[in-house]
Amino acid sequence: MNSVEPVFANCNHNHAACIQAALERAEKHCREQDLRLTAIRRRILELIWTSHRPSKAYDLLQTISQERGGAAPPTVYRALDFLLDAGLVHRIESLNAFIGCAEEHAHGQPKFLICNECARVAEIVAPEVDSAIRRETSRLGFAAIQKTIEISGICNQCAA
C-alpha cells in the first residue's frame, strides 16, 4: 500500500476523462461568470490539458496555426490571458509555461510541484504553507497580493 497522496496523476489514470472534466468545469465557470469561452479559447484550454506537463505558448501556437491556417502569437497570448484571468490556467513563471488549473477556485493562491524528471507539474493545496507565509508577511507589514510558489525536484513516481 502506498500512503502518498497522488498529487501527480497516476500513469494509468483516465486522461480523456481528465480533459473532459476540465473542459466542463471551464464551461460551467464561464457560464456562471458570464465569460465567453470561445472556440479558440476552448481549444487552447483543451490543448493545455492534453497532458499534465506545462505547455509553452509557441508550441500551442504551432498547433493552433496548423489547425486554422496561420495564426500569429497574439492569438495564443490573448487566449492565454483570458484563461489566466478566468483562473482556468496558471502560469509557471520558472518555466515560461502554462498549466491547467486543477483545483476548484477560491483555494488561495496556487503552489506547484515540478518534477525535473518527468516534467509533470502538480498543483497542491497547502494551508499550512499559506498560513506560515501570512504570519511572516503580516509580521513584516507587507500586504501580499500575488504569490508565486514553485518547487522543483523529483516526484514520488520518478523516485521509485
Place this chain on the structure above:
Amino acid sequence: MNSVEPVFANCNHNHAACIQAALERAEKHCREQDLRLTAIRRRILELIWTSHRPSKAYDLLQTISQERGGAAPPTVYRALDFLLDAGLVHRIESLNAFIGCAEEHAHGQPKFLICNECARVAEIVAPEVDSAIRRETSRLGFAAIQKTIEISGICNQCAA
C-alpha cells in the same frame, strides 16, 4: 516607534555602504571558494547593487556596453550566470530580473517580497515557511531541489 522589522531598506539608509559591503562580501566569498571575481563580474554585481530594485539583463547590458565600447548579450549573461552560481545574486522569475543576494549564504533558499508600488525587492528569511513546505513535500513524497517563492504586494513604507 515602529515595530516592523526593516526588511525593505529605509529610504535614508547609507546605500554607498550597502554596495560597499556587498562587494566586500563577494570578494571574500570568491577568495574563499577560489572563484574569480573578474572586472566585468564585479562591475555587473556593483550595477545590480546600485539599487534595491531588480535589474534587467538588457539594462545592465546597455550600461556595460557604453562603458566598454559595445558589449553583447553573452557578456552580461555570462557574468550573471557566474554570479548566480556563486550565490551572489538571485533571479526573480516573475520579473525576469536580478537582485543582489542580501543574506549570508547557507540560509536555505531565498524568498522574496516584491513591492508593486516602489518596485523594491526584499529577501526574507522565514524558517517557518521553509518547514511548512518541507512537511508538505515530504508528506507527498516529493524531493524538493529548488524553490521559487516570490510574493508581490505593497511594502510597509508604501502603505504608510
Place this chain on the structure above:
DNA sequence: GCTCGAATGTTATATGATAACGTTTCGCCT
C-alpha cells in the same frame, strides 16, 4: 438589419536568452 463593443486577424517589433566559434587572458608547470 444596425450598432457597439468584444474578439480576432495581421504586421511589426520589443524583450529575453543562448549557440557556436574565435581570441585573449591567466594560473600553473617545468
Place this chain on the structure above:
DNA sequence: AGGCGAAACGTTATCATATAACATTCGAGC
C-alpha cells in the same frame, strides 16, 4: 622566462518569449 591548457571574453547570429498597434469580423441586444 616560456609554454601549455583551461577559463574568460569577444563577436555574430539566432532562437524564444511577449506585446503594440491597427484593421477586420463577429455577435448580442436594440
